[in-house]
Amino acid sequence: MFIHAHQVIVIHCTGAAVFALISDATKEPQWNPAVLKTERLSEQPNGIGAVYQETHRVIFRQNIMTFEVVSYQPDAQFGTKTLSGGPLQISQYTLNPHPDGVQVVLSVDIQIPGLLRFLAPLLRRIAGEETLKSLTRLKLFLENEPTNASLPM
Numbered sequence: 001m002f003i004h005a006h007q008v009i010v011i012h013c014t015g016a017a018v019f020a021l022i023s024d025a026t027k028e029p030q031w032n033p034a035v036l037k038t039e040r041l042s043e044q045p046n047g048i049g050a051v052y053q054e055t056h057r058v059i060f061r062q063n064i065m066t067f068e069v070v071s072y073q074p075d076a077q078f079g080t081k082t083l084s085g086g087p088l089q090i091s092q093y094t095l096n097p098h099p100d101g102v103q104v105v106l107s108v109d110i111q112i113p114g115l116l117r118f119l120a121p122l123l124r125r126i127a128g129e130e131t132l133k134s135l136t137r138l139k140l141f142l143e144n145e146p147t148n149a150s151l152p153m
Contacts, residue, residue, distance in 0.1 A: 001117050005108045005127035009135040013142045015075045015095045015102040021142065022093050023078045025052045025067075031141035032134060036062065047072045051083070087111045104138070106131050 011018055021027055023046055028035045035056045042051040050069045055062055065085030071077050071092065079092040088111035096103040108131055112120055 001112045001114075001120060002109045003112055003120055003124040003127055005110075005124070005131040006105070007128065007131045007135050008103060008105050009132075009139055010098050010100050010103050011139045011142055012101040015097065017142060018095055018102050018104060018138075019075045019078065022138070023069075023072065023074075025050075025054070025069075025080070028054070031138050033137070034130075034134075041066070052080075087113065104135060106135050 021031065025038045025046075026040060028038050035054055038052055038054045040050060041053050042049065044050055046069070048069055048071065051066065052068075053064060053066050055064050057063075063085060066083045067080045067089075068083055069079070070081045070090070071079035075095060077092065077094050079090065081091075082089045090109045092105075092107045094105040094107070096105070108127060110123070110127060112123060116123070
């Protein structure tokens with residue numbers, strides 16, 4: 001069984017700036033306080049097939065997860081899939097032009113083990129909240145950092 005979370009936000013920034021930040025997973029700790037460290041494990045540069053290891057906070061503990069880039073379209077799409085360290089999670093960022101900058105859509109599907117299916121409604125709500133928090137942090141980081149490519153007001 002999978003639970004699905006889907007959130008949309010508009011960021012007052014260029015699509016290229018958003019994509020540059022989200023597609024280099026080693027930069028995620030800069031804008032997402034839940035992620036403590038991310039390092040690339042594969043030799044290849046960013047793109048489909050790149051593999052990363054991420055240390056993040058989950059409730060009151062740290063977890064190490066390995067994931068692979070499964071979709072990569074510059075300035076348009078970036079997606080990952082977990083390989084180890086947690087349940088199967090497929091995340092997809094989609095960037096769309098918007099009059100105020102760029103619309104960022106984040107969709108996440110998480111596989112719930114059989115024994116935890118009864119928690120699916122609660123886990124679905126938590127996943128939705130965490131997805132929105134992640135996009136909000138990304139927006140705040142990009143729009144408030146003077147060195148980032150924000151659009152003129």
